[in-house]
């Protein structure tokens with residue numbers, strides 16, 4: 293079964309010169325349950341716009357997005373509330389997903405409190421296990437997020453998303469700028485997590501080696517359209 297269907301999505305932006313530019317020109321693909329799909333493309337081809345549309349942060353002009361069985365083309369908040377435990381996103385720049393003034397712990401707990409009802413002891417246990425796996429020291433739990441580096445914030449954002457146990461996780465350039473060791477840790481955590489919780493990933497990246505390493509399928513996007521796709525041979 294497909295956990296995500298992106299159907300003929302079109303998105304236009306108004307440019308400074310007053311003209312409209314079609315940034316996404318009919319994007320069509322699906323992600324099956326537990327599949328890892330990479331969307332690979334050069335800077336400016338529309339990858340992040342698509343990620344924002346799938347996550348309901350941005351409106352589409354035409355087409356639809358179906359998450360599990362729920363179509364969200366109408367972009368209503370209520371529809372999104374229904375599926376918010378099914379889909380989570382992590383971006384290269386975590387400022388949109390984390391509250392910089394709140395501590396690391398509060399940021400991580402927020403998703404858990406609102407979406408998965410689990411007790412305080414289990415919350416702390418799950419948070420500290422994931423932090424250890426990503427080499428984040430536990431003493432930053434009381435630090436406001438704004439006091440962390442960009443790479444640390446991204447890892448906090450990843451943990452926050454994983455704690456919700458989504459069916460599909462959208463990962464937008466999450467390893468860029470990380471050193472080799474941190475990048476390996478993120479990749480290893482994702483593969484462990486996937487085995488444990490049967491989650492699907494949509495990896496948005498321009499890092500070919502990362503895409504080749506972890507994907508079941510790679511979609512190539514050029515100037516707002518998918519130009520080819522390939523299965524990984526195992």
Ligand SMILES: Nc1ncnc2c1ncn2[C@@H]1O[C@H](COP(=O)(O)OP(=O)(O)OP(=O)(O)O)[C@@H](O)[C@H]1O
Pocket residue numbers: 305306307315333334335336337338339340341342498
């Ligand atoms: N809010 C906006 N208003 C106008 N144009 C925008 C807006 N957001 C993105 N664009 C334009 O849409 C195009 C696609 O941008 P997008 O950020 O989706 O590309 P990308 O493939 O994710 O690039 P990168 O890898 O550099 O992040 C670019 O030409 C960008 O300038």
